[in-house]
Structure formats: structure tokens, C-alpha cells
Amino acid sequence: MSALKTYKVLELAESVSGEYAGKLLADFGADLIKIERPGTGSPTRSLGPLLARDGAAPLECSGLFAYLNTNKYSVVLDLSTAQGQDRLAQLLRQVDVLIDDHAPGYLAGIGLDPQRLRESHPQLVVCSITPYGQNPPDERRHAEDLTVFHSSGWGFHTPSGASAQRRPLKGAGRFLPSYEAGLEAALCIAAALYEREDSRRGRFIDIAKQDVLASRVDYVLGQMVAGDMDVGTSRNAFDLFGPAGIFACRDGYAYIWMSAPAHWDALRKLLGNPDWMNEFPERWLERECTPPRVAQCRAQIAAWLKTRDKDVVAAEAQALGLILVPVNDAADLLRSPQYQFRGFFREVEHPVLGKALYPTVPYRLSETPAGIRRAAPLLGQHTEERLLSKGSTSHG
Known part of the structure; x- marks a missing residue:
């Protein structure tokens, strides 16, 4: 049995951070319903890499969406309408966890004010992922990952020996802050569910991407906080001045x-x-x-x-x-004897994208392993099935 098989999750997330958090929970067995917009679905469905397939719906061709949404169920709801919000409330009564990664205030705007949720669903674990937390300055409410990356100090920190005369780096990949925040969110959710076994109370988890990424700046930030290193904006402060x-x-x-x-x-x-x-x-x-x-x-x-x-x-x-x-590079990883031995890449067949190797998780639990049991869902594939389901028990 997978580690989280007994838990149910409702995902409102529409970006990499929240969808990655949900994926980690779903790959460990959680029953996860993903809410998507009518017609367009999650915005990640339109992000590359895109694989063109003759006659295929464009919203089913994103490799990024396929990776982030394994083992999930897609339900289409129009949350701008009273009917959509009513159906969302119906689903909410059946789950243990709610994941959101919109700007602060979004949940209240669709009738799910976090404070009221604590009163109406006292055992619900609510996790919000935002760039700078729940009360940021107005100009930071909708920050992108590149902004978060630099405001956390990482642009100056990597790699060791970078020239102080050149521009700071943009970082690895497109979504490093989002992936780190998603991992943090999944860990916090799992911890909250574990704690709930005794307390019988849910939690509101506030994940700020900047906080998460700053916590990854290892020795430099720690030395500055401890007073062992001068606090400043000089890029040289992040270099050990060695031959690395x-x-x-x-x-x-x-x-x-x-x-x-x-x-x-x-x-x-x-x-x-x-x-x-x-x-x-x-x-x-x-x-x-x-x-x-x-x-x-x-x-x-x-x-x-x-x-x-x-x-x-x-x-x-x-x-x-x-x-x-x-x-x-990617080809090196596929050939890696260590990754091959651990079975890190697994073949998954998607109804539109076909067969491909997907990375799994970088840790193995012998008794409750993670696994990819289903490919990412088609848009609205499970709407009727999950809205009509009566077999779930309320955890609210």
C-alpha cells in the first residue's frame, strides 16, 4: 500500500508549485482531484515542451503538464459561477487536504475564506503557495519565479567563483523556486496529516517561495544570521574564494x-x-x-x-x-547506472502523447513506495464520475 493511500486531496493549483506538491502526494497514493477551468484547463497545459500530434487537442500535448499531473483526476468546474462554487463545496466535504497556489485572496474570492474554512472544516489541511506569503506588498503579489530566485539571494550564490562583473545567473531550469516550494508544501502537508491523527485538527500552511529558496542558501545565510559573515549586497560575499x-x-x-x-x-x-x-x-x-x-x-x-x-x-x-x-544532461541521466539500478525512470503511456520515460521520486520507501499508476488526465476526464461519487466520507 502506498504511504498516503487513505487521504483525499482537492487541488485548485494552476502552476508548477501547487501541481508538483499535488503530484508528490498523488504518486504516494493520495486520491487527488484536480479542478480545471472549462475550455482551457490548467495554464500548465499550454506550457512547453509541446509534442505535436496529428488531430490531437492542443491542451493534451504538454510534456510539462503530463509530468506534473500523474495519478490525478481532472474535474472541470467554472468557479466564477454559483453552481461551480456549490459543486466545489460538495467536493470539499469529501477531502482531507486543499492545495492552492494563486495570489493571496483568491480562496476568499471563490467562497473559501481560510478563516471560515477553519470553522466549517476544522479537520481540513489547507496549503497555500505564493511568492511572498499572505501579506506581500502589492507589487509582489504576482511575482514570477525569476523574481523570487533573485530576491532569495540565489542569483548571487551560484555557481562558486562567478564573476562579480557579470550579470547574476537566472538559475537552473525555468521553475526552480516552484519545485522547491512544491516539495516543501508536500512535506508540510504530510506532517500536518500525521499530527492530525492525534490533534484531530487541521492546519493552514502558508508556503512563501522566497522563504523556501532562502532556506536553501546553506552556509551563507546561516553565517550572516549568526553574525559570522557581514550582511551585504556584494556578490563576492557568496564566494568562498577557493578554486571550486x-x-x-x-x-x-x-x-x-x-x-x-x-x-x-x-x-x-x-x-x-x-x-x-x-x-x-x-x-x-x-x-x-x-x-x-x-x-x-x-x-x-x-x-x-x-x-x-x-x-x-x-x-x-x-x-x-x-x-x-x-x-x-538529460541523456547522461538516462544512461546513469545508478538511476537505472534504482528504476528512477519509468515508462508511462499517455493516451495522446504515447509512451515516454518519466522521472519518479529520488527516494524509495520499501513498505509504502511511490509509483506512477496512471498518466496525467485528459481535460475533464473525471468530471461526471467524481461529481456523482457518493462513496467518500466527509473529513470536515
Whole structure:
């Protein structure tokens, strides 16, 4: 049995953050009903990558929607009408969890004011995901992921050794803040459901993307809060000034990290004890990490790695205790022996998109595993079935 099989979820989400949170719960067995707009469905149905199929409805061709909505049931409701809101209220009486990722005030606008929900549905767990929480300044109510990424400090933080003279990075992919917030939301929902077993009370969970991403800035933010590092807007504050970085290999790129004498000794063995390393003090990474030494070290590492294949050199380095990893693309991940052994990619057949390999979750529970049991639903595929269902018990 999957871990969350006994729980029912109602998803109002229409963006990556809320849909990813719902997907994580559904993949662990939760019975999840996704509410979609008439005619257009969730906006993620129109986001790429799009796979053109002759005669296929355009709203069924999004690879992103297909990934984010496995194991869900699609119900179409017009929430701008009294009838739609009444039917939503009918569904709400049957579920344990409500997920929303619209701007603050949206729930109240469709008759689901969070305060009133606490009174009418005391055991309901309500999770709201927004860029800056429930009471942001007006100009931040509808912020995009790029804005959240930079306001959380990540544009200055990645990667180590980035030039202070160049523009901050936009970050990995299109939706990093949304995926992190969705993961946080799913974890909080699971914790709230667990706590409810004793308290018999629901919760209102307020997930702010900026807070989530700022919490991922590891040592830098922690040192600033503790007073061990000056708080400022200088991009250099996020750099350890060491030789870590991403370097070109013969067949791609590799990332290397060094911060201790043991790393320096491992690098020496990997490179075959070159003469240039003898010019450096033994503990220079800790005590004498000067810009000229960093530049010389990086230049030597770059020249050597250009002649090596990333997977081969990564295996050699890790065997010596040196933190060096390949920078993988999608094809590399599919070929990864570790991912293949873990069964991380599973084949799923979608009625329009056909068969494809889908990534699963990066953790395995032996007794209550996650799994993709059904492809993402067609728009409104389950409207009649779920609105007429009488078999569910109210948790309100």
C-alpha cells in the first residue's frame, strides 16, 4: 500500500508549485482531484515542451503538464459561477487536504475564506503557495519565479567563483523556486496529516517561495544570521574564494570542490604529482587562499580536465576522496547506472502523447513506495464520475 493511500486531496493549483506538491502526494497514493477551468484547463497545459500530434487537442500535448499531473483526476468546474462554487463545496466535504497556489485572496474570492474554512472544516489541511506569503506588498503579489530566485539571494550564490562583473545567473531550469516550494508544501502537508491523527485538527500552511529558496542558501545565510559573515549586497560575499568551479572536459563539463588539505592531496594523486603544486603551501586552502593562487590552480585544473572524459575522471577522483562530479544532461541521466539500478525512470503511456520515460521520486520507501499508476488526465476526464461519487466520507 502506498504511504498516503487513505487521504483525499482537492487541488485548485494552476502552476508548477501547487501541481508538483499535488503530484508528490498523488504518486504516494493520495486520491487527488484536480479542478480545471472549462475550455482551457490548467495554464500548465499550454506550457512547453509541446509534442505535436496529428488531430490531437492542443491542451493534451504538454510534456510539462503530463509530468506534473500523474495519478490525478481532472474535474472541470467554472468557479466564477454559483453552481461551480456549490459543486466545489460538495467536493470539499469529501477531502482531507486543499492545495492552492494563486495570489493571496483568491480562496476568499471563490467562497473559501481560510478563516471560515477553519470553522466549517476544522479537520481540513489547507496549503497555500505564493511568492511572498499572505501579506506581500502589492507589487509582489504576482511575482514570477525569476523574481523570487533573485530576491532569495540565489542569483548571487551560484555557481562558486562567478564573476562579480557579470550579470547574476537566472538559475537552473525555468521553475526552480516552484519545485522547491512544491516539495516543501508536500512535506508540510504530510506532517500536518500525521499530527492530525492525534490533534484531530487541521492546519493552514502558508508556503512563501522566497522563504523556501532562502532556506536553501546553506552556509551563507546561516553565517550572516549568526553574525559570522557581514550582511551585504556584494556578490563576492557568496564566494568562498577557493578554486571550486565548473570546468570543461573533453566530452562536457565537471564540477570540482576543494576546501581541505585532504582534497589537495587527492588532487595531487589524481594529476600525478605535477611540479606546479609544489609551489603551494601545504594548508593553503585553509590559511593562504589568495586570489593569485586560486587563479593559478584553476588554470592548471582547466588545462588538465580538457583532455579527460568527465565520467572517467569523476570516478577516479571520487575513489581518491576528491569531490569531482560530472555535469550531466538529460541523456547522461538516462544512461546513469545508478538511476537505472534504482528504476528512477519509468515508462508511462499517455493516451495522446504515447509512451515516454518519466522521472519518479529520488527516494524509495520499501513498505509504502511511490509509483506512477496512471498518466496525467485528459481535460475533464473525471468530471461526471467524481461529481456523482457518493462513496467518500466527509473529513470536515
